[in-house]
Amino acid sequence: MGATEGEVPSVDQGQTADGDPLAIIQQLQQQFEVEAESISDEAELAELRARYLGRKRGALTAVFDRMRSLPGELRAQVGKQANQARQLLTRRLDEISSALAEGRDKRCDLDVSLPGRTVHLGSLHPITLALQEIESVFTRMGYEVVEGPEVETDWYNFEALNIPKEHPARDIQDTLYLGGEWLLRTHTSPVQIRTMQRRQPPLAIIVPGRVYRRDTPDATHTPSFVQCEGLVVGPDITMTDLKGTLDHFAKALFGHETRTRFRPGYFPFTEPSAEMDATCPACAGNGCRVCKGSGWVEMLGSGMVHPAVFEAVGYDPQTVQGFAFGMGVDRIAAVRYGIDDIRTLYENDIRFLKQFAT
Ligand code: PHE
Numbered sequence: 001m002g003a004t005e006g007e008v009p010s011v012d013q014g015q016t017a018d019g020d021p022l023a024i025i026q027q028l029q030q031q032f033e034v035e036a037e038s039i040s041d042e043a044e045l046a047e048l049r050a051r052y053l054g055r056k057r058g059a060l061t062a063v064f065d066r067m068r069s070l071p072g073e074l075r076a077q078v079g080k081q082a083n084q085a086r087q088l089l090t091r092r093l094d095e096i097s098s099a100l101a102e103g104r105d106k107r108c109d110l111d112v113s114l115p116g117r118t119v120h121l122g123s124l125h126p127i128t129l130a131l132q133e134i135e136s137v138f139t140r141m142g143y144e145v146v147e148g149p150e151v152e153t154d155w156y157n158f159e160a161l162n163i164p165k166e167h168p169a170r171d172i173q174d175t176l177y178l179g180g181e182w183l184l185r186t187h188t189s190p191v192q193i194r195t196m197q198r199r200q201p202p203l204a205i206i207v208p209g210r211v212y213r214r215d216t217p218d219a220t221h222t223p224s225f226v227q228c229e230g231l232v233v234g235p236d237i238t239m240t241d242l243k244g245t246l247d248h249f250a251k252a253l254f255g256h257e258t259r260t261r262f263r264p265g266y267f268p269f270t271e272p273s274a275e276m277d278a279t280c281p282a283c284a285g286n287g288c289r290v291c292k293g294s295g296w297v298e299m300l301g302s303g304m305v306h307p308a309v310f311e312a313v314g315y316d317p318q319t320v321q322g323f324a325f326g327m328g329v330d331r332i333a334a335v336r337y338g339i340d341d342i343r344t345l346y347e348n349d350i351r352f353l354k355q356f357a358t
Helices: 021-037 042-053 059-067 072-107 126-140 190-198 239-254 307-313 329-337 350-356
Strands: 151-153 177-179 182-184 203-212 224-234 260-267 270-279 296-305 321-328
Touching: 021 042, 021 059, 021 072, 042 059, 042 072, 059 072, 126 203, 126 224, 126 239, 126 329, 126 350, 190 203, 190 224, 190 307, 224 329, 239 260, 239 270, 239 296, 239 321, 239 329, 260 296, 270 321, 296 307, 296 329, 321 329
Parallel strands: none
Antiparallel strands: 151 182, 177 182, 203 224, 224 321, 260 270, 270 296, 296 321
16 A cells, blocks of 8 residues: 555655755655655556656655745755755655566466466266277277267067066066066177177178166166176187187287186076186285285176077078177276276266376
8 A cells, every 4th residue: 555645755844854955865765765665566566656756746856846946956956855865765666567567467377387277178077998908909809989879678678688577687676677578688698689680701890989887886786887798709709719818918908928727607698608707917826905805806697699599590500600898997997097986987077086187
């Protein structure tokens, strides 16, 4: 805040320093200094300048005006003093002016030493990241990415996959039925059927997609999740191809030191069927929180395509063989990124998702 107007002493007021012009000049300078301290913007500065040096109302200007009527010797003395004072005040006003300009520049963000402002561009969801890695491994081996509908018919989701009417997977407790023939697909396997119907072997596809089950959410289950299916069909495809391919996949995803093991499994649409485990990438198989101390993580279900499935799509099981596999992408993401509750993948908590920004 600047000083109030009208406080500046003037030569003809005579009430200060007994009207002695030299004393008045000194007093003017002192008071100017006090007022200069509190200048905080351009307008206050202009006002200060006008009050002391202004042509019309400047207190120092007035000293010059009155000087002419002084006797010769005193006039020379006062003139010298007044000139010095004017130089001093002018310099001071210029200093304040550049200090204000510097402050203004700072406010305009020109301080290059400040760290930059972070722009949040968003990031890919961990499931998308995991899926991109999975797709990349298989597309490098020549697989094609294929998608299919989430609303399916009973025939594509069950019947054509050799899952008979009385199979427990069809139970109302597992499947979300929409009425009539329609249901929400419980796995990505119906896309095997749709692709084989449209095309002739050989083929190698992977099928990422969302699936639905009547599950109560817990740390390892959500009623909707993402699967990735795989299917290879051609002449002379064997279980060895299945094992070699899936072992390569585990190594590509979790690191080349990863080992795999196949356990007998059961799926109506594959025979024989096998579950594949991989050594836990978090602890290199020593046992940790991620693998619950076992050193192994479940990666996928797999098997040789059942002849009944080939028959359902009109392929001849005598001339073509194939293998298929399916995995929960959420579980892969959980193992890959050390997530211990897959529900967090669907809650969209920005603080959780931000951690996967690359
Ligand atoms: N469809 C199976 C499931 O949802 C996974 C699977 C796919 C198993 C292909 C074998 C072959 O559990």
